[in-house]
Amino acid sequence: MRTKIVAGNWKMNKNLEETEALLAELAAKLPDTRAEVVVAPTFVNLSTAVNHLENSIIQVAAQNMHFAEDGAFTGEISADMLLNIGVETVILGHSERRSLFGEDDELLSKKVKTALVKDMKIIFCFGEELEDRKSENHFAVVESQLKNALFGLNKADWKQIVLAYEPVWAIGTGETASPEQAQEMHAFIRKTIAAAFDAKIADEVTILYGGSVKPNNAKEIFSKPDVDGGLIGGASLKCNDFMEIVKAI
Ligand code: PEP
Numbered sequence: 001m002r003t004k005i006v007a008g009n010w011k012m013n014k015n016l017e018e019t020e021a022l023l024a025e026l027a028a029k030l031p032d033t034r035a036e037v038v039v040a041p042t043f044v045n046l047s048t049a050v051n052h053l054e055n056s057i058i059q060v061a062a063q064n065m066h067f068a069e070d071g072a073f074t075g076e077i078s079a080d081m082l083l084n085i086g087v088e089t090v091i092l093g094h095s096e097r098r099s100l101f102g103e104d105d106e107l108l109s110k111k112v113k114t115a116l117v118k119d120m121k122i123i124f125c126f127g128e129e130l131e132d133r134k135s136e137n138h139f140a141v142v143e144s145q146l147k148n149a150l151f152g153l154n155k156a157d158w159k160q161i162v163l164a165y166e167p168v169w170a171i172g173t174g175e176t177a178s179p180e181q182a183q184e185m186h187a188f189i190r191k192t193i194a195a196a197f198d199a200k201i202a203d204e205v206t207i208l209y210g211g212s213v214k215p216n217n218a219k220e221i222f223s224k225p226d227v228d229g230g231l232i233g234g235a236s237l238k239c240n241d242f243m244e245i246v247k248a249i
Contacts, residue, residue: 003206005162005229006246007038007123008236009063009091019045023052025239030058035229035249038123039236040091043077050086061089061123064097067110079118089121091231093149095168105148112149116157123162123231124150125210130169138167142185143192151196158197163207164231165189170211172233179220179227182209186226215244222248 014022019041030037040061041049049060066076082090092111097103108124115122126145128138142165150161165185170177177185186207194202209221210231221227229249235241 002204002228003162004035004249005038005123005206005208006033006035006242006249007061007091007164007208007229007231008040008242009094009210009231009233010039010041010237011063011096011233012042013237014041014045016045016048019048020052022237022239023049023058026058026242027053027056029239029243030056031243031247033246033249035246037246038089046082046087047085059089060087061091061121062087063091063094065090065092065111065115067107067114069114079114079120083118083120088119089123090115091123091125091164093125093145095125095127095166095171099168105145109149109152112153116153116160119160121160121162123164123208125164125166125231127166127168127171127211133167133169138185139188142189146189146192147196155197155201158201158205161205163189163205164210165207166210166231172212174212176212176214176217176221177209179224182221182227183224186224190226213245215241215248218245218248 038059038061040063062082065079065082066073070078093108112122128141132138132141167177189207190202206228208229208231209227213230213232214235232245
């Protein structure tokens with residue numbers, strides 16, 4: 001049985017007071033669920049989140065990190081800094097990091113390696129742009145993103161990896177991949193991993209869908225056999241919406 005996960009990426013939203021208020025509401029309203037629930041506030045509020053959620057099953061993730069151990073990297077955050085405050089999960093490869101901050105497969109592969117060495121859990125994001133889908137290149141793009149960042153891993157590393165397929169055209173746009181499109185791609189991802197590694201790894205890896213998941217579409221998307229949950233942006237900023245999505249698992 002694969003682990004089900006609903007993760008909220010808060011991006012550059014919520015100041016300290018707003019973070020504390022949302023965390024308190026989430027902890028109080030979390031329903032009984034078979035899913036792991038994760039929130040990723042901004043760096044400056046991670047420590048607060050870890051402390052607030054000490055007695056909750058909600059986990060805290062970082063939205064990014066640097067690959068280096070330490071050193072002259074102004075403005076960056078290392079894996080050890082995250083671990084030191086109790087953050088053991090990191091989101092890597094989000095499409096905004098790729099498109100707005102120039103993160104490419106080569107850089108992401110370094111970040112993945114560092115996170116693995118540090119024994120962190122990785123939520124690895126990838127997905128095609130609109131032009132790729134229009135030109136029916138989406139499977140090739142996804143395959144190459146996976147290959148370049150993850151195919152150098154050892155089989156044992158996969159237990160630390162969660163995949164998040166996020167078609168860029170569906171992120172923050174209100175446009176969602178249809179449940180059938182999500183299922184088709186998730187099945188393709190498993191087939192690709194099975195060919196590169198083995199069927200067991202492909203079958204056991206959790207694959208999240210991300211891109212305009214809302215309370216009104218979550219259930220249908222999550223009902224697909226190869227979809228194991230969601231990475232949620234906008235709807236994770238409102239407690240009730242996020243909780244409805246958690247209930248949809
Ligand atoms: C995201 O940023 O990962 C995301 C899926 O955003 P949204 O849910 O707002 O489309």
